[in-house]
Amino acid sequence: AALTVALTACKGDDDDDDVVMLALLYLADQTSGNCVTLTKDDGVHPGAGAGDGKPTYTATGNTRPKAACAGAFNTVFIVNNAEAVATSVKAAYQAAKAKADAAGSNCAAVSTGLQALTDAVTSLKVEQTLASSGGLCATQGTGWNLDLLTFGGSSVSVDPNTEYFGKTVLTCPSEQAKEKQLTFLNVLNFSTIAGSVATDMATNLAFRQKTTAVSASNFKWTADAAAKGRLISVTELTTAGKSGAALVAFRSAALAGAATCAKDILSKESEDAQRIAFSLYDPGAGFNGAVTGVVLDSIITTAQAQSATEVLFTSLT
Known part of the structure; x- marks a missing residue:
C-alpha cells in the first residue's frame, strides 16, 4: 500500500486527484509519525542477475516524529570545515568512552579502544574523503564517522554539542554540494496515508x-x-x-x-x-x-x- 501511495503521488498529470493525494500526504506527514523510504537495487537476487533490467524496489517503514518524513528533516551540514568535522567526531567517541568509563573496570578494554578511535581522527582524513567524493557530501570516511548511532532507520550523531546531538550530520566541500544533497534527501520518502506502517x-x-x-x-x-x-x-x-x-x-x-x-x-x-x-x-x-x-x-x-x-x-x- 505504501508503494502504491508513493507512486500515485508521483503522477505527472496535473489533475484534481493529484491535488487530493498531495493534501493527504501532507496531512499524514503532520499527524502519523510513520514514514516509508523506497530504495532501488539492481544487485544479484534470486532469479535475476545484476543489470538484467529487473531491479528490486524495497519499501521500508520507520517511526519518525510527525512532519519528519522529509529526508532532510533533522539534518545539519558542516560546509568546508574539516577541522569542525574532526572535532565533532572526536567528541562523539569521547561521549561513548565516558559511558564505558562510568560502567566500571569491566569496560577498560572497550574504553581503550574508543580512545584509540578518537586519537585516529584527523582533519586530513576528512579532507581526503571529500577530495575523492566527486563534489558530494559525506557522513563518514576512512578513520572517521559523524553519525555513530544507527537506530530506528536513521544514523545520527552522539556529539554532546546540541547543534549536532541526535541529528544526522553531513559534511560538504561547498554550498553547491550541500544544495545537491538537500535535493537528493527529499526524494523517495513518503508518509503513509493510513497513518500506520503496521x-x-x-x-x-x-x-x-x-x-x-x-x-x-x-x-x-x-x-x-x-x-x-x-x-x-x-x-x-x-x-x-x-x-x-x-x-x-x-x-x-x-x-x-x-x-x-x-x-x-x-x-x-x-x-x-x-x-x-x-x-x-x-x-x-x-x-x-x-x-x-x-x-x-x-x-x-x-x-x-x-x-x-x-x-x-x-x-x-
Missing part, C-alpha cells in the same frame, strides 16, 4: 511477530509479547536517542565480545531505556532479547527478556 505492512509485521515467538531462537520473549509485537513509538525512539552515547559504547562492547561490559553499560541507563533494550528486536543494532551478544543470557537475561510486554521493531518492510 497497517500498510501488516504481512511483514505478522512475520516478525511469528519470528520473535520461535522458542528455538532463544529470544526468550513470551508468546504474548511476541504476538503483541509492534513498531517502536516516537516516545520510545526519543528515550533511546537520549542514551545514544551509551548505545554506541554498548555496540562497541558487544562487537568486541565484551559481554560483561555491555551488560554494565546497559545497567547504568534509565529504567525506561533498559525496558526498551529488553523488548527490542533489531539484529542490525545487536538487540535480540536473551541472545543479545550471541551467547544466551550473556547481556540481557531470560528474566529481563520475559519482562517485556511487547516486542519492539525498529522497521517493517
